[in-house]
């Protein structure tokens with residue numbers, strides 16, 4: 178069975194407060210469709226975070242529908258499995274699942290019930306049977322339900338007399354993953370040890386961490402002539418760079434599994450980005466003053482194609498308060514498609530960084546403007562509140578957030594009911 182594995186599409190993302198990324202997503206899907214035509218996978222797995230926000234716009238939904246209908250048409254023999262990530266609204270995605278199932282596209286939004294042991298037949302919602310193998314599809318879960326996942330594997334094992342490949346897909350953070358690019362969220366990411374997911378699967382197609390990587394298992398992963406021994410767990414990586422810290426290459430993974438508990442082979446396809454990301458200056462480590470920036474920028478903009486840019490400054494440099502506006506003006510005047518991230522990278526030792534002096538965290542205005550997570554602010558200033566327990570606080574916030582999303586969804590359904598009435 179051949180599985181094409183991608184994740185973290187984040188359709189509808191608006192980056193750096195300004196910029197729509199639709200054309201970048203179209204560029205990604207064109208490449209994905211090319212790999213589908215060339216390598217003829219049996220199933221396409223999308224491991225969560227389909228949308229960037231729980232309530233995507235109508236045009237965003239339109240893009241989702243048009244894209245996956247087109248993919249169906251170019252390879253009707255291929256099934257599609259899609260799970261909800263933490264950015265998606267589980268119930269919204271789930272509400273579309275029945276109609277999509279008619280097109281051999283299986284969307285799993287809502288997670289297994291807490292009391293799954295008392296619910297007969299609950300497994301059926303999370304198992305996709307394909308002619309060549311099984312997919313166990315587990316959407317993002319805010320609490321630990323590894324026992325439900327093990328139960329699903331056992332369910333499949335009882336049925337799988339033919340020893341067909343067993344693939345799992347999930348949206349979560351595995352302990353020991355490389356979180357580069359998620360640095361600001363690290364306190365937020367609850368990680369689970371990979372050994373807790375059992376070993377009844379051959380390949381675990383993961384989403385959530387944006388850097389492509391294969392996770393080390395304790396007892397397996399032994400390589401023989403490019404073939405791996407299952408179980409193998411892997412993040413395909415996100416479709417686009419979702420934050421400016423994701424300077425690594427992004428990929429899509431093709432997995433070829435012979436049969437259950439046999440060998441498997443992995444290939445990575447590098448995604449070409451429509452807009453490259455540059456941290457400027459390219460020739461030296463950082464700019465030392467404003468004049469230098471504008472001299473460099475004038476030339477860079479003149480020669481540049483469509484791209485994203487961010488500026489590196491020496492920490493001791495003094496910048497005027499309207500610095501970012503001047504950069505925006507410069508770009509606008511050029512008429513070029515250059516997208517500016519106003520969060521400056523400060524290089525060099527922190528001033529007053531001496532041990533005998535307690536350091537006050539300073540937060541730049543542009544950092545504050547970009548902050549969407551109250552916890553990030555608390556974390557940055559936590560040295561001022563020594564009695565705070567970040568773990569307790571994080572889980573409390575998480576609970577509130579989930580409660581708010583639920584309330585919002587209930588509110589929305591009320592509104593739509595009223596409209597109908």
Ligand SMILES: [Mn+2]
Nearest residue numbers: 226262263385
């Ligand atoms: Mn995610």
